[in-house]
Amino acid sequence: MRKVLVTGGAGFIGSNFVHYLLNKDSHAQIFNLDALTYAGNLANLAGLPDAQRHQFIEGDIADFDKVKELLRQQAIDTVIHFAAESHVDRSISGPTAFVQTNVNGTLNLLEAVRHVWVNEKLLPLEAVRFHHVSTDEVYGTLAPDDPAFAETTPYSPNSPYAASKAASDHLVRAYHHTYGLPITITNCSNNYGPYQFPEKLIPVIVLNALEGKPLPIYGDGQQIRDWLYVEDHCAAIHLVATQGQVGETYNIGGNTQPTNLEIVKQICAILDELRPDAQLTPREQLITYVKDRPGHDRRYAIDGRKIARELGWTPSESLATGLRKTIQWYLDNSEWLAGVRQKQEYQSWVKNNYQQRAASPSE
Ligand code: NAD
Ligand code: TYD
Numbered sequence: 001m002r003k004v005l006v007t008g009g010a011g012f013i014g015s016n017f018v019h020y021l022l023n024k025d026s027h028a029q030i031f032n033l034d035a036l037t038y039a040g041n042l043a044n045l046a047g048l049p050d051a052q053r054h055q056f057i058e059g060d061i062a063d064f065d066k067v068k069e070l071l072r073q074q075a076i077d078t079v080i081h082f083a084a085e086s087h088v089d090r091s092i093s094g095p096t097a098f099v100q101t102n103v104n105g106t107l108n109l110l111e112a113v114r115h116v117w118v119n120e121k122l123l124p125l126e127a128v129r130f131h132h133v134s135t136d137e138v139y140g141t142l143a144p145d146d147p148a149f150a151e152t153t154p155y156s157p158n159s160p161y162a163a164s165k166a167a168s169d170h171l172v173r174a175y176h177h178t179y180g181l182p183i184t185i186t187n188c189s190n191n192y193g194p195y196q197f198p199e200k201l202i203p204v205i206v207l208n209a210l211e212g213k214p215l216p217i218y219g220d221g222q223q224i225r226d227w228l229y230v231e232d233h234c235a236a237i238h239l240v241a242t243q244g245q246v247g248e249t250y251n252i253g254g255n256t257q258p259t260n261l262e263i264v265k266q267i268c269a270i271l272d273e274l275r276p277d278a279q280l281t282p283r284e285q286l287i288t289y290v291k292d293r294p295g296h297d298r299r300y301a302i303d304g305r306k307i308a309r310e311l312g313w314t315p316s317e318s319l320a321t322g323l324r325k326t327i328q329w330y331l332d333n334s335e336w337l338a339g340v341r342q343k344q345e346y347q348s349w350v351k352n353n354y355q356q357r358a359a360s361p362s363e
Contacts, residue, residue, distance in 0.1 A: 001025065001077065002029065003031070003076045004029065004030050004078045005031050005070065006031070006033070008033075009032035010045060011039050011040055013191055016194065016230045017234045018045060020234035024238060030053060031055050031070060032056045032057065034058065035059060037085075038197075041339075061081075061083045061108060064108050064112055068116060072116055078241060079131065081106065081132050083101065084102045084164075085098045087199060088162075091160040091161035092159065092294060098160050103168055107171055110171060110172065110175045130183045131184050131237065131240065132184070134168070134186060134188070136188060136226070136251065137158075137300070138155050138165055138169060139156060139157075139300075140158050141299060141300070143298075144299065149301065151187075151249045158297055169187070177247075184241060184244040184250070185249040186236065186240050186252050187252070189225065189227065189252065191227075191229075192230065193322065193325070194230070194326065194329040195336075198337065199353075202323075204216070205267050206330050210331075213286065214288035217289050217290065219289070221259060221287075222298075224258070224259055224301070226253040226255070226302045227258070228252065228254030231317070232317055232322075236313050239313050243311055245310070250311070251303060253303075254302075256319040265284055266319070266320075267327065268283035274328070291357040
């Protein structure tokens with residue numbers, strides 16, 4: 001891993017990975033291709049360690065010529081593919097963009113890589129790697145007694161987001177089997193941590209709880225997710241991309257599976273301690289049940305035994321330590337937050353999403 005093309009590196013996990021890799025590997029040179037959609041933010045890349053080893057390129061992964069030229073001119077040997085539309089609720093209100101970026105965009109990236117690595121043989125195939133970052137949501141939903149998702153669990157995606165990620169996983173796998181492209185895939189559970197766009201559960205709750213606004217719980221709040229601190233995810237991706245077996249998939253999880261309601265209560269308790277407020281404490285009183293998400297998956301859980309056994313990776317943060325770090329990060333980064341929240345796109349999403357949910361909480 002020397003010349004690394006990171007796609008979507010101005011988003012939440014991608015930008016954390018850029019910070020992680022610059023710290024971890026003093027030889028890595030990063031080319032960060034990002035279209036700067038509503039979720040991309042150059043402020044996520046401020047203060048990079050050794051910033052001269054990072055170059056930002058604004059562009060779409062669906063632009064074949066741009067990607068091909070980048071691969072060729074820079075002699076890229078590793079692609080770490082994060083770029084995606086990533087929010088389930090947005091995929092319900094507008095699925096088309098998800099197919100465009102997650103399916104067509106990934107296909108285009110694979111085509112460019114095939115062209116330069118397989119056809120033109122710019123570098124020996126043993127020296128290159130295409131790593132695809134995916135989600136546990138491709139496996140669908142679990143009943144309370146079902147075993148956790150393993151790499152052998154059949155795909156059963158339920159949301160347009162999950163379906164588009166499943167399609168992209170299949171394409172990546174097919175490029176390995178058909179063209180011999182050296183790939184690896186990781187399917188990870190829900191991430192949280194610094195730079196997460198404040199429309200996902202954890203930052204929504206932190207910000208609303210700080211400001212004394214209602215804490216919106218979809219449906220009955222008994223849904224279960226397997227939460228992982230983002231830096232742990234970055235470490236796992238790095239390990240798989242450098243030491244994972246070519247052609248293999250690895251599931252990554254946090255080993256911690258609270259209900260949404262439990263996690264919201266934990267956030268409230270931490271904030272009550274860090275920011276006591278006579279009017280708001282206990283912040284649990286702000287919990288408000290709102291209309292559920294259509295087709296809402298009930299339970300996710302990751303069986304992480306393969307990556308632990310083969311690569312020795314297990315998460316280093318617990319939910320308690322990771323949540324505390326995350327909340328402290330949001331408290332310490334009010335300028336970053338203000339920059340994100342002043343954008344029209346953010347404001348209209350929050351207004352539209354929660355207005356229509358508040359209208360009929362019991363449905
Ligand atoms: P994000 O929405 O925060 O960031 C996505 C980034 O991709 C943004 O910077 C955006 O500008 C960029 N992008 C979008 N379309 C693009 C395009 N056509 N061309 C170039 N750039 C484009 O997403 P995230 O939460 O950081 O997720 C990153 C990846 O990890 C995604 O592939 C997602 O499916 C996967 N993943 C996310 C989670 C999670 O909990 N967030 C969990 C598991 C897997
Ligand atoms: P989210 O952060 O959107 O991630 P995902 O849908 O990919 O799991 O949501 C996490 C869980 O929190 C999910 O069960 C939906 C729920 N949720 C709420 O209850 N209220 C909210 O305001 C949001 C954004 C999510």
